[in-house]
Amino acid sequence: MSEERAGETIICRCRDVTEEEIVEAIHQGYDTMELVKRKTKVGTGTCGGRTCLPLVQRILAREKGVNLTEIDLPRERAPIVPLPIRYVAGEEGRSSR
Amino acid sequence: MKSRDVIIIGGGSTGLSIAYYLSKFGVDDVSVLEMNYVGSGSTGRCGTGIRAQFADEATIKMMKHAEGEWRELAEEIGFEFRQTGYLYLHHTEEELNQYRQIKELQNSLGVPTEILTPTEARELCEPLDVSKLTGASYNPEDGKAHPFEVVTGFKKYFQEGNVELRENVKVVEVELRKEGRLKKVETADGTYETEVLVNAAGGWAPAVGEMMGLDLPVEPYRHQAIITEPFKPGTIEPMVISMKHESAYLTQTERGGIIGGVGTPEDERPTYDTTETLDFEERVSRAFTAIIPSLKYARILRHWAGYYATSPDGNPLLGEYKVPGHYLAAGYSGHGYMMAPSVGEGIAELITSGETELPLDYYDPERIDRGELRDAAVQMG
Structure with a gap:
């Protein structure tokens, strides 16, 4: 990607996080997946990071000059897809058991 | 080998607060050793709430004071305390x-x-x-405050002062002198000589205690x-x-x-x-x-x-404990984050002057050994 385009590229569609913001965070010292996620909120939207985290992984590897395999993905959290509370709560109208 | 006035184990809200107040009180050589990254333990996973609505006098006083400090910290180190x-x-x-x-x-x-x-x-x-x-x-x-903003605020603040904050550094051994005082703290990356050690390791406080031969009442x-x-x-x-x-x-x-x-x-x-x-x-x-x-x-x-990280009576364990120069600041049982500024100030005062006006006596860890359990503080949010 050309230098001029950096910053216009949305990496996380759910949270509107751009490549420039991610690169800036990495250079501020938020240089692991876990830290980039906490700092920029990348990967914390409704898709759960499915689209963006592999991209962030590549950006991290590139910025740190390391192999892709050296960048760990953050721990996956339940639920796998956004889960409506009413499905988990059981029948409607049922309150605390 | 480096020599430090105070070594704090644990870079969560408690450890960072203690370091902050020590530096305010003029202690120059303070190191905070965090085995992962700041706020990676219970601080970063907490419910973000800060309250003074407790049911016992000591905790109400601690938390009333803490809320005042939270307001000032928010301005000084740059995060939002939303009341x-x-x-x-x-x-x-x-x-x-x-x-x-x-x-x-x-x-x-x-x-x-x-x-x-x-x-x-x-x-x-x-x-x-x-x-x-x-x-x-x-x-x-x-009110509430975002834990990651708080810990990164402290981190930035320390970059301009004397506090040394090290992340990804695991403490592996604590060595005592023959007469029982502290001698050195060994990490996976370097050894420190110190006479004062603060155990602010949250859920991992028992592991630090074990290095000094102590069986800490924290689970x-x-x-x-x-x-x-x-x-x-x-x-x-x-x-x-x-x-x-x-x-x-x-x-x-x-x-x-x-x-x-x-x-x-x-x-x-x-x-x-x-x-x-x-x-x-x-x-x-x-x-x-x-x-x-x-x-x-x-x-x-x-x-x-x-x-x-829970103590037998659900109240924190705060103060010097068993090994001279070893201060315990753990066992909050769910309200450590909110109390952090008062704990920071109180422990820093105990270390520098031996006394504090905050009711830390109530949380003296030795109460557990004496069998004096307090009423459990209300434990949510």
Whole structure:
């Protein structure tokens, strides 16, 4: 990607996080997946990071000059897809058991 | 080998606060050793709430003081302390009367808690179902702050001062002198000589204690929480508490998600396991929909767990303990984050002058050895 385009590229569609913001965070010292996620909120939207985290992984590897395999993905959290509370709560109208 | 006046183990809200106040009091050589990154333990997984609505004098005083410090810290180190209040929902006359008495105690110590009617409670949080309430307690000075902003704020502050903050450094050994005083702290990357060591390792405090041959009365309990997709900010401003619904707590973050949880089940055993459970998801979903019915349409985005590092009486263990120069600041049983500024100031005063006006005596760890258990502080949010 050309230098001029950096910053216009949305990496996380759910949270509107751009490549420039991610690169800036990495250079501020938020240089692991876990830290980039906490700092920029990348990967914390409704898709759960499915689209963006592999991209962030590549950006991290590139910025740190390391192999892709050296960048760990953050721990996956339940639920796998956004889960409506009413499905988990059981029948409607049922309150605390 | 480096020599330091004070070594603090643990870079969570407690350890960072203690380092902050030590530097304020003129202690130059302070190192904070964090085995992962700042806030990676219980601080970064907590429910974000800060409250002075407790039921015993010592904790109310600690928390009243802490809220004042939170306000000043927010300005000085740069994060937001949003004083949107804690709203306790009451469902029976008995509960309401009990909280009227607690309110009197809180008021007498300068905490401006009010008793609200169900309608008044609803004015503070429109989506609440108030049809089954007898009333509510509300302290407008309570609030919330984003843990990651707090710990990174401290980190930035320390970059300009004397405090050395090291992340990804694991302490492997603590060596004592023959007469029992501290000698050195060995890490996976370098050794420090010190006469003062603070154990602020949260759920891992027992492991640090073991290095000094101490069996600390702290056990980690898994405590889970969830966050939903974001909604219009300002929808749920206060931290809403309902003891009736499994001690549920919930509020909205500055980014709009609804964050919260329910109390730890009574049959839960101590564990370092932080796996999320479906059982918790069910319990929290039932509680949330009973408190705010429209939440049934909200979707859970993430679910995680941290530790309530718990002491035998549910109150913190604060002060010098057994090894001269060893200060324990752990065992909060779920309210360490909110108390951090008072603990920081109090422990820093004990280290520098041997005394403090804060009621740290109440939390003297030796009370456990003497069999003097305190009443458990109310443990949620």
